[in-house]
Amino acid sequence: MLADLMITNARVLTQDPHRPTAHTLVIHGGRILAVDPDLEIPARAVLDAGGLTVVPGFNDVHSHSVWFGLGLMETALGAVRSLEEVYAAVGLAAADLEPDQWVIASGFSPLLLGGAQPDRDRLDEASGGRPVWIKHSSGHACTLNGAALALVSRSADLDAAVDGGVVVRDPAGLPTGLLEENAMRLVQDLMLPYPLETIERALELATSHYLTEGITSVTDAGIAGGWIGHSPREFAAYQSARDKGLLKVRMQPMLVLDALRQLPGHADDPDGLGLDTGIRSGLGDEWLRLGPVKIFSDGSLLGSTAYMSEDYVGCTHNHGYLQMDAAQLRSSALAAYRAGWPIAMHAIGDAAVDHAISIITEAQETYGANCFPNRIEHGGVVRPEQLDRIADAGIVLVPQPHFITEFGDGMAELLGPERTAWSYPAASVLNRGAVLPGSSDRPVSNGRPLDVMQSFVERLTPSGTVYGPGERLTAGQALAAYTTGSAAATGTDAEKGRLSPGMLADLVFLDQDPTAVAPGRISATMVLGTMVGGELRYRHPDFHPTHSAKETP
Known part of the structure; x- marks a missing residue:
């Protein structure tokens, strides 16, 4: 031969x-x-x-390729270090637009500006009265200017309570332009869905960039629904991109829970949430395969909306919140699992991690194993006894160590010393015999695997402080996370991760x-x-x- x-x-x-x-x-x-x-x-x-x-x-098991690719097409704010730079970037982008066109910017991180938020009126001035939509790097908040708020108010009541979200207001009771969590849907309902060709172009840009960093496989953690989706038909864009040769790496997209619905069937069939015709996780091939269902339980550590068992330091009576009622969270997750969708639950705060462990273990014990491992995404704060339960249940914890490199000082200030030691664990996961994959949450954070591996090993904050020294890995363990660990986490260890x-x-x-x-x-x-x-x-x-x-x- x-x-x-x-x-x-x-x-x-x-x-x-x-x-x-x-x-x-x-x-x-x-x-x-x-x-x-x-x-x-x-x-x-x-x-x-x-x-x-x-x-x-390299295999990044938690990324957002469409979001990242769109960011390459929008005004970039990831490098700004002052509000004046924000206004300048908005003004520069607005100069090339028609008077009624939107300025759309991505990558803004208040944490890098000491928590400072853009002023609604200053954004109006910078944009020349054009509507402005600033997407925060956390993905859990966005900022609008006055012109954009006025457009949103034509079709939505800004005074109405938002389940699992907040329209932030100033002391006079007026919206500041900051929308948190589910409140982001107010502007998304106006701006989405994106055309499928735009999504395909975003995938081409993102996956072409991945190749330059050695990435050959990616799991996209949430498409086609919720506040993180870009179109109800988003998976069709992945298929078209693959057919056209625009998809440069292997992909495992997760559908968001909102994309699933109750399906009729025979009385003997298990009741559950799914897609028409009964399509479920695992459909596809080595290039494009449906992953688990992505379920959001809480918010963001960067935005102080992750659900903690105790208050954030210096934030009296604020310990975050769940994005849906706890009973509804459990019921919906179990219904999806029954229909053949492994669970990938976003849980950053330790209180949210409690819910995730409880729901996943109940699903496994009641209905048995599904086609892929069940996962907890992020694990911003995980208490030691929670790690024991995660390891015992065979759940995969998916942390992002590069958050430490980019945002560690601000996170430590919000958490305090004890919780910082429990934050984004790595060595403790391996010490318990559990699977540890490599991931970035790009574009929330830099996704270059070799940079993330260094973060696994060093765990240094921007100020040079070691963040949880007991969680440092060796370089060999960091490489294994991005190869064999990621393959195991995605249920693909029979075909990738080893040479x-x-x-x-x-x-x-x-x-x-x-x-x-x-x-x-x-x-x-x-x-x-x-x-x-x-x-x-x-x-x-x-x-x-x-x-x-x-x-x-």
Whole structure:
């Protein structure tokens, strides 16, 4: 047999405990055929890696690709460090728009500005009276100017109570423009859905960027519903993007709970929430597959809306809140699980984590296992006894350590020392024998895997303070999180996460071994090439391997 490709002269970190390192990979049909074969296997092409490090493709199990891709098309506020810079960016964007067009900006983080929020009237001035919609990086709040509030008020009552959200008001009782949690739907109802072609373009931009960072698989944590969706038909955009060749990496989108509905059926069928025709999690192939159902239980630590068992420091009588009634949360989650949808529950505060553990364990004990592991997304504060319950139940906790690098000082100030030690755990998860994946929550935070790995290892805040030193990982553990850990978390460990025979040929060429450098140098590792299914889909300008082709006999 003539294999498709042989990669030689590489330092391969296989993540396979039976053969941790290798020098040669043989690829055929998009999969690994052999690793350091004892017998010569002829190949159509040979790639001499020149001693570069090769690792399995990185797998981010909690990202938001459409949101990220749209952000690449909107006014970027992620780098602003003052409100004056916000107003300047809005003014610059408005200068190119018609008088009635919206200024849409993304990536704003009040936490990086000491909690400061843009002034509604100053935004009016900056935009020349055009409506302004600023999406916060947390994804749990947005800011409107006066012109936008006026447009929203034509179709919605700004004075009405919002279940699971707040229209923030000034001392005089007037809306400031800040909308928290479910209150964001007031503007989304006006602006959404996005055209499917726009969503496809966002996916193309996002997934093309992923390749430059060595990412070959992504789980998008919430589409097609709730305040995080962009269209009720959003999954169709993923399918079209895949058909058109715009989807550059493997995707596992999660539908939001709101996208499911009660389905009729035979009296003997289990009652549950699902999609028409009974479609459920697991449908698809290695390129595009429906993931678990995403369920929001609480809010954001960055916005002080995550549901805690005790008040935030300095915020008397504020310990966050659930986004829906606790009984409704349980009932809806169990109904989806009965219909074949594993649970991925957003729970940041420890009180929300209590609800998530209770609901997931009840689902597992009552209805058995589903097609993918059940998950708790984020775990901003997880008490030690909660970690024990999570590990015992086989639940996957999905933390984002780069939050510490970007927002750690502000989070620590809100939590206090004891809860900071329990925040976004990592080592404690592994010490209990549980699965630890790699994830970013991009675009809430930087999603470059090598940067996130350094955060796993260092856990340094912007001020240089160590945030929960007992939760630091080794570099090897951090790499495992983004490969084997992520594969296990997504139920795909039989086909990805390791470079061993039969596995998908998804791999990354690096200029150095990130497990063999000083912790502060992990993020300096360069991605020189990214291969998906045996095809080199990204090549850095400095990547110059010796590549030779052989004629087919």
